[in-house]
Amino acid sequence: MLNQKTFEQQHKQTWAELDECLTALEATRLFRKRKTDSAHHLPTLYANLCQHHAIALSRGYSHTLVDTLHAQINRAHHQLYRYQGNWLARTMRFIGGGFAAAVRKEAKLFGIACLLFFGTALVAGSFAAYSEDIAELILGGRTKFNIEQMYEPNTFDIRPANMEDASSFYMFGFYIANNIGIDFRVFASGIVFGIGSVFFLLLNGVSIGAAAGHLSAIGYVDTFWGFVAGHSAPELLALCISGTAGLMLGRALISPGQQSRALALLRNAQAAVPLVLGAGLMTLVAAFIEAYWSPLEFALPIKVAVGLLIWVVFGAYLLFAGRAK
Amino acid sequence: MLQFAVAGPLVRGWAWIVDVIIRFCLLMLIVFLFSDLLSNQEAELFIAGILIIVQFVLAWLYTSLYEGLTGATPGKKMFGLKVIHENATPLTGSGAVIRNFLRAIDGLPVLNAVGLICMLIDNRFRRIGDLAAGTVVVYQDKRPHHSAEKAAQATSPPASLTKEDRQAIVDFAERSIFLSKDRQLELANLLKHHMKDESDPVATLKGWADWIMGGQYNAQSKDI
Numbered sequence: 001m002l003n004q005k006t007f008e009q010q011h012k013q014t015w016a017e018l019d020e021c022l023t024a025l026e027a028t029r030l031f032r033k034r035k036t037d038s039a040h041h042l043p044t045l046y047a048n049l050c051q052h053h054a055i056a057l058s059r060g061y062s063h064t065l066v067d068t069l070h071a072q073i074n075r076a077h078h079q080l081y082r083y084q085g086n087w088l089a090r091t092m093r094f095i096g097g098g099f100a101a102a103v104r105k106e107a108k109l110f111g112i113a114c115l116l117f118f119g120t121a122l123v124a125g126s127f128a129a130y131s132e133d134i135a136e137l138i139l140g141g142r143t144k145f146n147i148e149q150m151y152e153p154n155t156f157d158i159r160p161a162n163m164e165d166a167s168s169f170y171m172f173g174f175y176i177a178n179n180i181g182i183d184f185r186v187f188a189s190g191i192v193f194g195i196g197s198v199f200f201l202l203l204n205g206v207s208i209g210a211a212a213g214h215l216s217a218i219g220y221v222d223t224f225w226g227f228v229a230g231h232s233a234p235e236l237l238a239l240c241i242s243g244t245a246g247l248m249l250g251r252a253l254i255s256p257g258q259q260s261r262a263l264a265l266l267r268n269a270q271a272a273v274p275l276v277l278g279a280g281l282m283t284l285v286a287a288f289i290e291a292y293w294s295p296l297e298f299a300l301p302i303k304v305a306v307g308l309l310i311w312v313v314f315g316a317y318l319l320f321a322g323r324a325k
Numbered sequence: 326m327l328q329f330a331v332a333g334p335l336v337r338g339w340a341w342i343v344d345v346i347i348r349f350c351l352l353m354l355i356v357f358l359f360s361d362l363l364s365n366q367e368a369e370l371f372i373a374g375i376l377i378i379v380q381f382v383l384a385w386l387y388t389s390l391y392e393g394l395t396g397a398t399p400g401k402k403m404f405g406l407k408v409i410h411e412n413a414t415p416l417t418g419s420g421a422v423i424r425n426f427l428r429a430i431d432g433l434p435v436l437n438a439v440g441l442i443c444m445l446i447d448n449r450f451r452r453i454g455d456l457a458a459g460t461v462v463v464y465q466d467k468r469p470h471h472s473a474e475k476a477a478q479a480t481s482p483p484a485s486l487t488k489e490d491r492q493a494i495v496d497f498a499e500r501s502i503f504l505s506k507d508r509q510l511e512l513a514n515l516l517k518h519h520m521k522d523e524s525d526p527v528a529t530l531k532g533w534a535d536w537i538m539g540g541q542y543n544a545q546s547k548d549i
Contacts, residue, residue, distance in 0.1 A: 004495075005539040060488035062495040062538070071466040074327060074413075081414035166370035173374035177381035184385055188429035191453060196430075249457065262456065269457040273419040276426065 004061045011052055018045040018072060025079045046076040097322020099278035104318070106244050106275070109251065113243035116201040117236070121209030128213035135214035138206060147211050151223040168291045175287035179235060180280050183242035187249075187276045194250015201243045208236075222300045229307025230294045233314045235286035242279040245272035282314075327413045329463035332406045334444050337462055341437065343400035348383045355379055388428070393421035397465075405465045410458075420458045427454035479539065480532035483519050491537045498534030501527075 002010075021042055053069040103110055128135035136144050149155075182200070189196020215224040248268045256264030289310070359372045391398040396416050397407040408416045408424070431440030431452045440452035449461050482494065501509050506527075513526035520529050 003537070003539055060492045062492065062499055064496075064499045070328070074329075074466050077327060077413060078415050083415070083417055166367040166374075170370040170374035170377075173377035173381075177377045181381065181385065184426050185429050188427050191427060191430050191457065265457050266459045269423045270419055273422050277422065 002059075004056075004065060007056070007059075007061065008065065011048075014045060014048055014052075015069075015072065017041070018049055018076065021045060022072075022075050022079060026075075042076065042080060046073070046080060049073055049076060094274065094278070095281070099274055099281075099322070100318050100320070101322035102271070102274035102278070103241055103244070105271070106248060109247045110240065110244045113197075113201055113240040113247060116198060117205040117240050117243065120202050120205030121212070124206040124209035125213030125216075128210040129217040130213075132214070132217070135210055135217075138210040139214065143207075143211075144214065147215065148218070148220075151215055151220040151227070153220060153223050168295065171295075172287055172291035175290050176284060179238075179287060180283045183238055183279045183283050184276065186239065186242045187245045187272065187279075190243075190246025190249035191253075192250075193253050194247050197243050197246025197250060200246075201240070204239060226298070226300050226303040227294050229303045230310060231286040231290040232307060233286075233311040234282040234289070237314055237318070238279040238282035238286065241275050241282070245275035245279070248272045248275075329409070329413070329461070331449050332404075332462045332464055333450055334441055336404050336406065337401075337444075337450070338437075340398070340400035340404045340406055343403055344388065344398050347399055348387060351383060352376070352380060385426070389421045389425040392416055392425065393418040401462070405467070406462055407465045408460050408462050410460055416460060420460050423458035424452075424454035424460050427452075427457055430454075478532055479535040480529060481536050482533035486537075494530060495534045495537055498531045501531070 021039065025039060025042070049069060049072055053066065053073055056066050056069055124138060128138060139147070182204075186197050186200045189200060212224065212228075215221075249265065249272060252264035252268035253261055259267075293306075355376065359375070362368050362372065388398050392401075392408050393416065395402075396409070401407060408421070410416060410420060428437075428440070431437055431443070431454050433439045437452075440454070443452045443456070444450045447456070451461060455461060482491075486494075497512060504512070509527045513530045516530060517523050517526050520526060522529060
């Protein structure tokens with residue numbers, strides 16, 4: 001049997017070559033192009049190294065050698081299997097249609113999420129519009145008072161005078177943190193057998209619907225609908241999409257199909273990521289519109305027309321973007 | 326077979342605390358940098374807007390971005406931890422998003438209680454986010470280095486050594502720099518009765534190690 005020193009002597013060069021190759025690969029960063037000519041040797045070197053490790057292990061060479069080889073294998077493994085792609089191109093592909101395609105793939109769950117949200121919104125809105133008592137019951141006295149104050153036509157301007165820019169930016173930040181945070185939570189809470197997502201969709205549907213119904217009934221149509229028309233499409237669709245992502249987690253646990261629950265969860269979570277990230281981006285767009293367009297004072301028909309146009313744009317995007325030609 | 330040492334709740338807790346502190350300091354730094362600008366209400370609103378956005382990014386994206394790009398948050402790096410997938414491949418971007426967004430559940434109700442309970446139940450210390458993302462938190466490899474002291478001279482060991490015996494003797498030599506002289510002697514004395522020359526058991530043992538590493542080991546050795 002070959003002794004350890006001779007073995008090390010024999011393979012010293014392979015190991016040094018691999019080390020050099022790995023060091024070069026590890027130096028590559030996000031924006032720096034890899035400049036390694038030896039990279040294409042990596043698979044061969046890796047295979048050799050694995051063999052050396054197995055030999056060292058079976059012959060009972062020292063733990064130091066075995067551990068060193070094992071550490072090198074891990075390094076090489078990491079380089080071999082890490083994601084290597086142009087992240088910018090990947091992002092563009094995602095926005096350009098990958099996201100819409102991912103949503104369409106879950107059209108059924110998306111339909112359920114929309115039904116949960118818009119359905120309850122419609123019901124709650126009708127009841128709230130029908131009777132002010134019901135509106136107060138749903139919204140709570142304080143919230144009802146607050147939104148009445150907020151959309152009071154005579155005093156309506158959410159931005160303090162002379163500070164429009166700063167105020168818009170502050171609200172932009174607030175909408176980002178609050179609304180995208182809600183999207184992410186709606187997704188995460190889906191892990192509880194989907195119950196969390198359903199709950200949040202219903203909760204938001206009821207409160208938004210009741211507010212809309214009540215404010216319409218007391219005649220604050222211009223201020224309320226004029227304000228929300230612009231950003232309603234991306235914000236509400238994003239909420240339903242993150243709800244869909246949450247329902248996917250729930251589905252994996254409730255009806256995993258022909259696979260274990262653990263595997264179903266893994267796959268569904270993986271497939272839900274584009275929906276969550278896309279919903280986040282949509283809500284970012286919504287926050288921008290809400291902060292910089294929605295407070296502007298235009299006549300209601302213009303506001304509503306623009307709002308409808310945005311609905312059409314997002315609807316068309318979700319329906320048609322990223323379809324195979 | 327690739328092997329990893331899985332990181333337990335305690336060290337991950339420390340890493341988490343470090344990350345919390347880092348994020349808190351970053352936020353404070355921004356407050357500090359802008360504090361001179363707090364001259365009027367308008368500037369205040371601007372800064373409040375920036376702070377809200379930064380706070381959101383730190384809360385939701387800090388961990389995902391760090392882990393997605395480098396495999397570990399600064400806190401994890403400090404404790405020599407990294408996140409990998411269960412098939413030992415590096416953490417992917419979507420894996421990072423899943424395991425970190427589900428912190429919203431793992432973090433409930435306070436101080437990651439749900440995540441901790443889940444980790445204690447699971448045999449690989451995975452919290453809910455890890456289960457959904459198919460990830461484990463492991464110790465980063467420490468690069469071992471050869472550290473065997475050169476023995477004065479290689480001497481042939483007894484012939485009846487098994488593979489494990491030989492490995493133990495070499496390990497002794499390689500690790501002896503981490504052991505005190507007394508401990509070395511104590512260990513070497515255990516094999517004293519196998520040695521021809523009992524005057525310096527440590528040196529003899531290191532001589533054996535040297536022989537095993539480099540000398541041709543064969544059954545013809547006459548020493549017993």
